[in-house]
Amino acid sequence: MDKKSLSERDVCTKLITPAIEKAGWNIKKQVREEVSFTDGRVIVQGSLHTRGTRKRADYILYYKNDIPIAIIEAKDNKKPVGAGMQQALEYSEILQLPSLFLRRKKIVF
Secondary structure (H helix, E strand, O other): OOHHHOOHHHHHHHHHHHHHHHOOOOHHHHEEEEEEOOOOOEEEEOOEEEEOOOOEEEEEEEEEOOEEEEEEEOOOOOOOHHHHHHHHHHHHHHHOOOEEEEOOOOOOO
């Protein structure tokens, strides 16, 4: 498998999800993938208003139902490891999570 040619979705499906399962997480009960966790910022201009883009995490890991404890932000292998760092930090702050994971070449949980 040529890891450099994998898309972000491929990285999630072929590398991250299996690593999460191997680490003992219950995919059906403790992991949510591609989950929107905000409705998007309300943008007002005069009497008009609209919603901005929703925040969407690649993975949120849950201790129990509705108790998130970690976020995993994936990027394809063409981007530097820091490319998702700020995004993951922002998401973890919004969700008030104690930890986050960035994936590069090794996956360790």
